[in-house]
Amino acid sequence: MTDISSLRIGFIGYGKIAQALAWNFNEVELNVVGASNESHSKINENTLPQGSSNFDSLSALLDTSNLVFLTCPDDSIASLCESLNWKESHMVIHCSGTMNSTTLSHAESQGAQTGIFHPLQTISHTLNPESYLGLFTNVTFGITSKHVEITEILERMANLLDGSWVSLNDDAKTPYHIGAIMACGHVTTLLDLSSSLMTKAGLSKLESSEALRTIVNKTIDNYFTYGPISLTGPAARHDKDTVLNHINWLRENHPEILETYTNLTRHSTQIVTRESETNYIPELEDK
Numbered sequence: 551m552t553d554i555s556s557l558r559i560g561f562i563g564y565g566k567i568a569q570a571l572a573w574n575f576n577e578v579e580l581n582v583v584g585a586s587n588e589s590h591s592k593i594n595e596n597t598l599p600q601g602s603s604n605f606d607s608l609s610a611l612l613d614t615s616n617l618v619f620l621t622c623p624d625d626s627i628a629s630l631c632e633s634l635n636w637k638e639s640h641m642v643i644h645c646s647g648t649m650n651s652t653t654l655s656h657a658e659s660q661g662a663q664t665g666i667f668h669p670l671q672t673i674s675h676t677l678n679p680e681s682y683l684g685l686f687t688n689v690t691f692g693i694t695s696k697h698v699e700i701t702e703i704l705e706r707m708a709n710l711l712d713g714s715w716v717s718l719n720d721d722a723k724t725p726y727h728i729g730a731i732m733a734c735g736h737v738t739t740l741l742d743l744s745s746s747l748m749t750k751a752g753l754s755k756l757e758s759s760e761a762l763r764t765i766v767n768k769t770i771d772n773y774f775t776y777g778p779i780s781l782t783g784p785a786a787r788h789d790k791d792t793v794l795n796h797i798n799w800l801r802e803n804h805p806e807i808l809e810t811y812t813n814l815t816r817h818s819t820q821i822v823t824r825e826s827e828t829n830y831i832p833e834l835e836d837k
Contacts, residue, residue: 560615
């Protein structure tokens with residue numbers, strides 16, 4: 551079993567995911583040797599954890615590192631990998647939720663071992679990367695690799711970050727990532743749509759935000775406590791008149807939202823049909 555304290559970790563592409571991982575790896579005393587941008591643009595030294603260096607040359611980073619994270623944009627991973635000369639001593643990892651193992655096939659062909667380490671976490675830009683510390687606590691990492699050694703290393707890394715992990719094969723990547731996007735990015739989009747409708751009712755943005763915060767937090771808490779049976783609203787009550795009223799108002803005032811509303815309502819009714827009435831929880835009934 552590889553002693554992960556002996557790893558020399560480098561990043562090519564030093565955006566928010568690389569910064570978050572680098573600072574958290576450094577915090578648990580893993581050796582982050584440094585980073586380089588695939589565009590060769592200089593990295594702000596203040597964004598590197600203590601003891602890490604900015605490498606102007608990609609080849610110099612490869613010579614210094616044995617575990618290399620390709621943390622560039624998803625659509626650049628394969629071409630970046632193909633542009634580099636890998637050694638059998640290299641372990642090459644990307645963090646994409648949607649790209650599969652074939653994006654690293656060039657490294658494999660040169661004898662390197664490869665894998666995927668995707669944190670199921672939303673990561674925002676920050677001017678102070680130290681604020682990323684603790685970001686991966688209780689976070690699930692999706693791990694993909696055909697190599698036992700790589701799999702064990704990535705599992706131990708997830709554990710060191712106080713996270714957990716699940717094993718994913720390449721065929722599972724797409725539904726896994728769609729689920730993640732719907733639970734994260736699409737929720738943000740829905741909240742923005744909800745907020746815009748609240749302002750149509752005369753609420754300020756601040757009032758809308760505060761009003762939605764409470765109901766959204768409670769909804770999420772109910773879902774993870776009771777499951778989909780916690781669904782409330784007119785679709786859950788079979789209140790066709792209210793749904794029709796909503797549809798008519800949207801058709802006249804916000805037709806661009808109508809299809810989203812009707813599709814979500816249709817899926818809500820499917821949840822109601824699917825869930826057994828024996829699981830009904832009266833205290834969750836909304837007014």
